[in-house]
Amino acid sequence: MKKTFTLTLFTCSLAGMALLLSFSNGNNNNLVDxxxxxxxxxxxxxxxxxxxxxxxxxxxGIGTDYKPDSTYNLTLTIDQPGATNGFQLTIIDASGxxxxxxxxxxxxVVKSINGRSLVQHGSAKSGDSWDFTWQAPASDAGQLSIYxxxxxxxxxxxxxxxxxxxxxxxxDLENNxxxxxxxxxxxxxxxxxxxxxxxxxxxxxxxxxxxxxSLEGRIIRQVNLVKGVNTLSIQDxxxxxxxxxxxxETQQAMAFVKP
Numbered sequence: 001m002k003k004t005f006t007l008t009l010f011t012c013s014l015a016g017m018a019l020l021l022s023f024s025n026g027n028n029n030n031l032v033d034x035x036x037x038x039x040x041x042x043x044x045x046x047x048x049x050x051x052x053x054x055x056x057x058x059x060x061g062i063g064t065d066y067k068p069d070s071t072y073n074l075t076l077t078i079d080q081p082g083a084t085n086g087f088q089l090t091i092i093d094a095s096g097x098x099x100x101x102x103x104x105x106x107x108x109v110v111k112s113i114n115g116r117s118l119v120q121h122g123s124a125k126s127g128d129s130w131d132f133t134w135q136a137p138a139s140d141a142g143q144l145s146i147y148x149x150x151x152x153x154x155x156x157x158x159x160x161x162x163x164x165x166x167x168x169x170x171x172d173l174e175n176n177x178x179x180x181x182x183x184x185x186x187x188x189x190x191x192x193x194x195x196x197x198x199x200x201x202x203x204x205x206x207x208x209x210x211x212x213x214s215l216e217g218r219i220i221r222q223v224n225l226v227k228g229v230n231t232l233s234i235q236d237x238x239x240x241x242x243x244x245x246x247x248x249e250t251q252q253a254m255a256f257v258k259p
């Protein structure tokens with residue numbers, strides 16, 4: 001039986017936000033939850049009026065499946081970073097309680113705010129990405145939600161000229177499939193759009209090449225894939241339908257659309 005997870009991302013400017021802990025001094029002692037999760041103190045949109053829908057924030061390392069007791073190496077990237085940048089993220093169940101275990105990377109920290117576990121930037125920085133891990137709960141925890149706020153400011157000290165991005169993605173709990181069915185249905189990799197200009201290819205079993213093919217069968221270009229998770233740019237493609245065809249083993253072809 002499928003369980004549905006909701007991934008909601010909020011990206012907004014830094015200026016004047018308690019979420020980003022007074023970026024002028026790089027303070028990371030914030031004890032306010034601005035992830036936008038239920039019972040939080042709201043989102044970046046509370047303070048900043050400029051809203052831009054669409055790409056701008058990417059959470060890589062997790063696809064559409066959630067597997068209990070698995071560890072996900074996550075990377076948050078602000079595609080259009082500002083002069084200073086930061087983030088805050090929490091993962092909760094339907095009751096609003098934290099689930100799984102968040103472990104920070106070298107430039108972020110884990111905080112407990114009102115009994116809820118959050119990972120956030122360690123200090124304001126000009127870089128555009130952060131790495132951290134999430135270990136899923138050991139068993140089915142029902143419907144889960146990931147709430148994230150990422151902020152990018154132009155450094156003018158006010159709320160003007162900053163960006164707010166709202167993105168959402170639905171995730172399903174991995175199905176329990178018999179060994180016989182796994183053998184019959186085996187695919188080498190899976191492909192997911194993560195923005196209008198980027199694709200994520202996960203579960204690649206070995207290093208190999210692949211080709212992007214048009215609906216008419218014309219090879220557009222060749223790409224190199226590494227074992228595990230890959231992010232591909234499709235910014236150069238015209239609008240339309242395409243296939244990503246692997247060149248080893250199953251020669252699997254995965255369809256996608258360039259909006």
